[in-house]
């Protein structure tokens with residue numbers, strides 16, 4: 216028994232309550248301290264709680280800085296470093312709060328009737344640029360009663376996964392809020408959604424992200440604009456029908472704007488996000504990372520992380536722009552020469568740099584990092600990555616009590632004609648003994664343009680704890696291996712990537728410790744699509760769990776919040792232009808061939824892969840007399856496994872284990 220050998224117990228689904236998540240490591244301008252967010256799952260309330268913590272760069276125990284029983288997030292230092300602004304839901308909706316480093320209680324700064332979703336300090340520290348859908352700075356005395364509960368829909372975008380109900384007609388705009396008194400003023404207006412405000416170094420202008428094209432209802436354009444901080448007509452910086460640009464950041468001298476994205480209409484995450492630079496006055500952007508052939512976004516998937524919003528950061532000397540780069544299952548921190556040239560790796564290794572920040576003089580970097588056996592910690596290093604030190608050991612005590620399986624990183628030959636090596640990870644079951652043959656669970660990631668990688672994954676560790684070997688791979692279509700590999704699945708969902716998955720399974724079986732008659736398969740979203748696809752094309756799997764899945768591409772086109780653009784780009788046309796292709800690539804087409812006992816897990820408020828996808832598959836298989844079960848999660852969205860209510864997250868894991876225990 217593992218317990219006897221190591222003195223450690225096996226991981227359990229409820230252990231998600233034991234794992235604290237840290238994120239958003241923000242180093243103070245003087246480089247002395249790091250503020251970060253610590254998130255815990257609250258079992259009693261079946262909810263999340265988060266607070267701001269501080270740790271000295273010199274070392275020592277982190278201390279809790281905000282103490283409210285609430286969700287505090289997004290800490291940002293004032294330019295002088297004497298206070299922190301942060302978002303908190305203490306008053307109901309997320310608003311900006313201020314807390315002095317000298318001591319005292321946090322004070323509420325904004326009272327918008329709608330949540331604040333993002334903000335940025337002005338360079339002189341007097342004003343915050345704030346993003347909100349509010350139309351006034353103060354809530355009305357009395358909320359108007361809706362006249363009817365009947366919903367009238369006029370837009371094609373009327374739902375968005377993660378937003379319960381239907382989207383309203385309100386638009387996200389930028390406001391300026393003086394931090395020491397004075398009335399907020401609205402900077403942008405009109406029938407546009409604005410985000411990601413970035414102050415020019417002089418404080419005169421604010422760059423932001425918006426789609427101001429006439430066809431914005433139907434396209435996926437995302438442009439860079441700038442506006443005077445006092446308000447007025449915005450001016451275009453990097454715009455156009457092919458723009459897919461985000462996260463602007465000004466050069467320290469204010470002459471150039473850098474941002475991330477690509478320039479292919481509707482391509483979304485099927486293209487590498489590059490780092491671009493354009494004259495601040497506007498013009499033709501130039502890519503600084505085209506030769507890198509990697510995405511400068513974090514593309515890795517996990518079920519154990521708190522979200523943060525890192526964007527590129529310009530070094531104060533103007534020479535470098537720091538950015539994340541997704542590379543072969545890792546997310547690294549690079550610095551890119553602002554004038555063009557060879558990108559330099561700053562924070563590398565088998566891990567994910569979740570977020571990062573720079574001290575005001577650019578000499579120190581703080582990051583949150585995640586590793587296969589450690590979900591998150593804060594580290595600090597010099598501007599070139601040297602002298603790295605770990606500042607927190609958030610979950611060290613807990614992980615000292617449970618046994619984890621160390622993933623082995625391997626390259627396995629595809630079963631396709633080219634036999635291309637596919638990057639994969641194998642986890643041996645806890646208590647592994649030579650000479651014994653174990654059941655294997657194949658995990659398939661979604662996207663399809665995301666990647667598995669060197670991060671802690673609770674679901675995988677749980678399976679290993681229950682005695683399964685676990686295999687996860689980055690087949691064709693995954694991020695992190697270059698543009699050509701990334702595009703392979705377009706118009707070929709299932710067809711292009713299934714041989715990669717099967718080749719990897721064969722190669723693991725050849726190692727001798729897998730029982731080939733006990734293979735399981737599971738995955739979420741596009742990974743659910745692939746789970747359905749796989750059991751429709753082979754009977755070699757003994758049990759399957761399909762999660763938040765896609766089963767019918769034609770109905771996905773019309774019911775998913777992204778169906779009409781994502782589906783169209785990924786499949787290569789509309790269902791009425793390409794009916795045969797939609798039929799051929801839909802797993803439901805192969806339902807009569809599906810024999811594997813299937814558990815269907817789906818959230819009722821999933822607007823990304825709506826529950827009708829699960830319902831169709833369930834009824835077809837039921838009518839076909841197959842072993843199939845359907846578990847529905849009320850009041851949950853597509854993000855159930857990562858951000859759902861804690862109790863549902865535990866139940867979801869229990870259902871997966873139950874199904875494999877019964878059928879595998």
Ligand SMILES: CSCC[C@H](NC=O)C(=O)N[C@@H](C)C(=O)N[C@@H](CO)C(=O)O
Pocket residue numbers: 483484516660661662663664665739740741742763777781823824853
């Ligand atoms: C990071 S790839 C996500 C692509 C796409 N989003 C927008 O265009 C998307 O949401 N795809 C889903 C079908 C999907 O497979 N989602 C995955 C990865 O986020 C999931 O695990 O939910």
